[in-house]
Amino acid sequence: MIASARGKRALRPLLRLGYAAVFGLTAFAAVAQSVPPLALTASDVGRVVDPLMEEWVGKHKGPGAVVVVVKRDGPIFAKGYGWSDIGAKKPFTVDTTLVRPGSISKLLTGIAVMQLVDVGRLDLDRDVNGYIDFTIATPEGGVPVTLRRLLTHRAGFEEHIKGLFARGGEPEPLGRWLAKGQPRRLFPDGDVEAYSNYGIALAGYIVERVSGEPFAAYMQRHILDPLGMSHSTFYQPLPAALAPLMAKGYRSSDRPLGFFETIVAPAGGLSATGGDIGRFIRALINGGELDGMRILSRARLDEMMAPASATAAGFLGLVFIGAKVGDRDAIGHDGETMTFFSDLRIFPAHGIGVFVSRDGIGDITGVRQIPQPAAAIARRFIPRPGPDVADTGATAFPDNAALAGIYQSSRRSESTLMRLSALLSELVVKVDGAGNATLFSAAWPFGKAGALKRIERNLYVTPGNAHIAFVNDGPEPYFAQPAVRLQRVPLGVDARWIIPALVASMAVVASTLIAWPVAALWRRRQKKQWSEEPGDRRIYRAVRLILLVDAAVIVAAAVFFVMRFVDLTVLGEALDPVLLMLCAFAWLGVLGAIIAPWAAVSFWRRRVGSRWSRVHHSLIAASSVLIAWFFLTFHLAGTTLNY
Numbered sequence: 001m002i003a004s005a006r007g008k009r010a011l012r013p014l015l016r017l018g019y020a021a022v023f024g025l026t027a028f029a030a031v032a033q034s035v036p037p038l039a040l041t042a043s044d045v046g047r048v049v050d051p052l053m054e055e056w057v058g059k060h061k062g063p064g065a066v067v068v069v070v071k072r073d074g075p076i077f078a079k080g081y082g083w084s085d086i087g088a089k090k091p092f093t094v095d096t097t098l099v100r101p102g103s104i105s106k107l108l109t110g111i112a113v114m115q116l117v118d119v120g121r122l123d124l125d126r127d128v129n130g131y132i133d134f135t136i137a138t139p140e141g142g143v144p145v146t147l148r149r150l151l152t153h154r155a156g157f158e159e160h161i162k163g164l165f166a167r168g169g170e171p172e173p174l175g176r177w178l179a180k181g182q183p184r185r186l187f188p189d190g191d192v193e194a195y196s197n198y199g200i201a202l203a204g205y206i207v208e209r210v211s212g213e214p215f216a217a218y219m220q221r222h223i224l225d226p227l228g229m230s231h232s233t234f235y236q237p238l239p240a241a242l243a244p245l246m247a248k249g250y251r252s253s254d255r256p257l258g259f260f261e262t263i264v265a266p267a268g269g270l271s272a273t274g275g276d277i278g279r280f281i282r283a284l285i286n287g288g289e290l291d292g293m294r295i296l297s298r299a300r301l302d303e304m305m306a307p308a309s310a311t312a313a314g315f316l317g318l319v320f321i322g323a324k325v326g327d328r329d330a331i332g333h334d335g336e337t338m339t340f341f342s343d344l345r346i347f348p349a350h351g352i353g354v355f356v357s358r359d360g361i362g363d364i365t366g367v368r369q370i371p372q373p374a375a376a377i378a379r380r381f382i383p384r385p386g387p388d389v390a391d392t393g394a395t396a397f398p399d400n401a402a403l404a405g406i407y408q409s410s411r412r413s414e415s416t417l418m419r420l421s422a423l424l425s426e427l428v429v430k431v432d433g434a435g436n437a438t439l440f441s442a443a444w445p446f447g448k449a450g451a452l453k454r455i456e457r458n459l460y461v462t463p464g465n466a467h468i469a470f471v472n473d474g475p476e477p478y479f480a481q482p483a484v485r486l487q488r489v490p491l492g493v494d495a496r497w498i499i500p501a502l503v504a505s506m507a508v509v510a511s512t513l514i515a516w517p518v519a520a521l522w523r524r525r526q527k528k529q530w531s532e533e534p535g536d537r538r539i540y541r542a543v544r545l546i547l548l549v550d551a552a553v554i555v556a557a558a559v560f561f562v563m564r565f566v567d568l569t570v571l572g573e574a575l576d577p578v579l580l581m582l583c584a585f586a587w588l589g590v591l592g593a594i595i596a597p598w599a600a601v602s603f604w605r606r607r608v609g610s611r612w613s614r615v616h617h618s619l620i621a622a623s624s625v626l627i628a629w630f631f632l633t634f635h636l637a638g639t640t641l642n643y
Contacts, residue, residue: 010134021612032549037383040352045069045077048380052371055322057082060369062252062362064092066274067373068355072285075278084247087255090350092359095275098231098238098246099357100263101342102335105234105270106200108223108280112207112321114300115222117147121210123400124148124318131543134179142188149316151204152308153195156187157422158413159264160198162643164264165338167569171236171262171269171433174205174215181642184415191318193309194410195483197267200319204266215265227279227567232272232497236262248338250360257339259514260571268337277344281353284346312459313469316482323482324467324519326378345374350382367464400435400454403474406442406494407486416643417579417635419493420561426495427486439463442495467587493633502630505623506554509547512620535607539599543620550627576641588638590634592610593628595619 009096037042056062064082068075080092091097092603098207104174105440116122122131127144130134136145142156163172183198197522208215216234224232237260249257262268262352272280287298307322308316314323322331325345332353335342342357354374364370407429412422426442429452439462440450451462469480479486489495523529560582563570600621603614631637 028130034626036464038380040071040076040346040381041070042077044379045377047080048376049077049373050131052373052376053079053081056358056362056369056371060362060364062358063360064247065096065358065371066092066094066097066354068094068274068278068281069373069377070278070282070285070353072282072351074282075275078275078278080274082359086248086250087486087558090412092247093273095231095273096245097204097248097343098242098271099359100249100261100268100337100340101272101277101344101355102268102336102340103197103340104333104335105266105268105320106275106402107209107271107344107463108219108286108335109200109204109266110304111194111296112219112303112305113147113151114296114318114325115202116207116210118297118300122147124151128202131209132202133175134182136182137185137204139185139188139272141351143190143499145202145207146309147203148318149190150196150199151304152316153199154187154190154194154309155196155199155202155204156185156190156194157196158183158415159194159200159411159418159566160413160643161195161568161571162641163572165199165568166262166572168237168260170375171265174201174208174265177264178202178205183252183413186414187410190465191478192410193483193485194406194412196411197264201267207266216269221297224276224556226295227276227283227290228293229272229276229279232270232276234265234269234271235269236260236265236269238271242271245273246359247340247359249337252360252363258494261338263337274357277355277357278353281344281346281355283354285348285351287456297444311469311471311480311482312456313467314482319330321482325327326382328378328382328384330374330378343372343374352377352382386619400431400437401523402477403429403437403452403470404478406496408489408493410487413643415635416558416640417557417638418643420557420565420634420636423493423495423634424490424561430495436637442489443499447497458562498630501626506551506625508623509551509627512544512547512616513551517614526530530613531608531610536603539595539602542592543596543599543617544625545626546589546596546622549585549592550589550624553582553631553636554627556582556585571643577600579641582636583638584630590628590637591633593624596624 002141003456008017018403021399021638036622038351064080064084066080067077069077078094080097082092084090084097113122113274124147126146126573128146128150135270138144145155160181162181165175167173181198187194197585204215207218213221219234231245233239237243246260251257252499259421279290283295284301288294288296288301304318305320306317308317309315314321320331320334321333322329324330329349330345332345334344340357340359344355346353354377358375407427408422409425413419424443428442428445429437430438433435433449438450440447440449452462453459454460460468460470461467466481471478471480478488529537530540548624589643600614603617604607
């Protein structure tokens with residue numbers, strides 16, 4: 001979840017090609033394999049990391065950041081960059097600046113679940129309805145939701161965003177948010193990975209229910225305190241002792257967010273310093289133990305980190321995600337809130353862990369300007385047999401033709417107005433005669449296409465250097481990354497025809513509404529009427545009022561989606577009256593679409609108005625029908641406020 005300027009939002013389909021795009025990013029693609037690895041010392045790490053972060057803070061005006069590198073026996077490198085409060089000139093530090101690491105919180109939530117599994121109070125394969133006080137329905141032919149499916153993002157829930165973020169104050173009780181916001185199960189067979197904040201929040205609620213402790217209290221007592229993470233908490237708002245330490249939170253380099261955002265805790269509610277996250281990583285590297293305190297048995301932690309499902313692009317364990325970082329094997333998670341962008345990576349074979357958190361987005365114009373210290377450290381400090389991916393030349397493969405098509409993420413909604421977000425995020429893969437594949441946004445096909453570089457059979461590198469696997473062994477081919485799939489888009493919701501058709505229809509609507517008062521003034525001056533029949537004039541006005549309603553709904557929907565990018569905290573119950581009005585007007589537009597075709601047919605049959613006027617009303621009829629279909633298909637004319 002990221003808020004940025006319009007130009008940066010245009011990069012979003014490529015930046016977020018699957019959930020794990022940051023896994024492969026690196027500023028050291030040109031480093032030759034022949035260069036021997038450096039010794040992992042603070043000074044050498046500084047020589048690698050400092051230029052990356054100083055360029056981001058300086059040239060790209062990033063507000064602040066922290067980088068922590070640890071090994072089994074202690075920290076190797078820990079440094080803050082820039083400011084935690086620009087106005088007050090307060091430095092960003094390792095031990096006294098709190099960040100919001102977002103979805104990295106899910107790792108701790110998963111550990112909490114496994115703690116209770118380890119003592120026999122939870123069963124990963126039991127229907128979760130046995131643990132909660134509301135019902136998760138199992139669709140006919142589907143499978144029950146289990147904790148294993150929740151922790152591997154295979155419960156099949158639609159994307160759900162309402163109330164996920166809130167503006168200050170006490171967060172809504174977890175159980176109430178889950179019960180009233182339950183999303184539809186889009187993939188009820190449990191066989192499709194679809195990253196879900198709701199699913200992990202449900203797992204956290206089960207921890208709360210079974211332990212008898214509020215979620216934040218459980219996490220404090222069973223994970224944070226035992227690990228000595230004294231500047232970390234899941235409590236929201238922050239405890240008084242920690243509140244002054246929170247980094248300001250910047251939308252851009254000079255615009256602070258200005259409030260503390262609350263997040264549904266198990267999915268992303270952790271607040272912590274970089275130093276504390278370093279301690280957490282060391283516990284993971286040491287098999288669940290740190291300084292004599294064990295938070296989880298080694299066997300359970302190994303189970304979490306083992307592949308539950310894998311492709312050539314990486315694997316998903318129980319919450320943990322495995323993939324290549326700097327072309328080296330790594331495991332971890334990343335996190336993204338409205339202002340903080342974080343990355344936690346462990347290189348298990350070498351006992352090295354890296355945590356990075358950036359406050360704000362700075363002034364970046366492309367993915368290669370985002371600093372990626374973990375990838376740089378992997379390339380410079382960890383040996384890798386064989387050539388680096390970055391050194392492998394692009395090669396044409398004629399059998400790439402199967403890739404061509406239009407794709408949408410499995411992390412989407414189909415039954416709420418958020419279906420429109422899926423439409424705008426569709427991606428197109430094209431293949432030329434030589435077998436070279438390129439990728440671009442279906443919603444904005446005029447941008448520069450990025451090359452998909454093939455490095456192994458069915459394994460590709462995206463324009464952002466993320467690994468992505470093409471799977472073509474079932475009824476429908478798809479691209480895969482851990483926790484998400486890119487699936488073929490049905491013709492009925494293909495943005496390549498919907499968006500041009502909608503633009504053409506809106507052009508008819510806009511030109512008609514603009515011409516309406518102009519034509520009325522001209523007729524008044526000429527002392528003429530559009531028709532001598534009062535009934536025809538009423539129909540004429542009714543058709544234009546329908547178009548006015550259509551235009552109002554389109555504009556309001558556009559504002560809604562801009563708000564979603566700018567401030568996710570507005571997407572809560574306070575917005576319901578506005579969305580009810582939007583929905584009511586959309587239904588008026590749908591019902592009005594019956595009138596416009598009837599009017600066009602009536603005018604042609606009775607030869608009312610000029611030939612051009614009748615042709616115009618035919619165009620209006622076609623446009624109003626298309627817009628009505630759009631309102632119904634993408635649930636602007638909907639039946640629910642749960643999204």
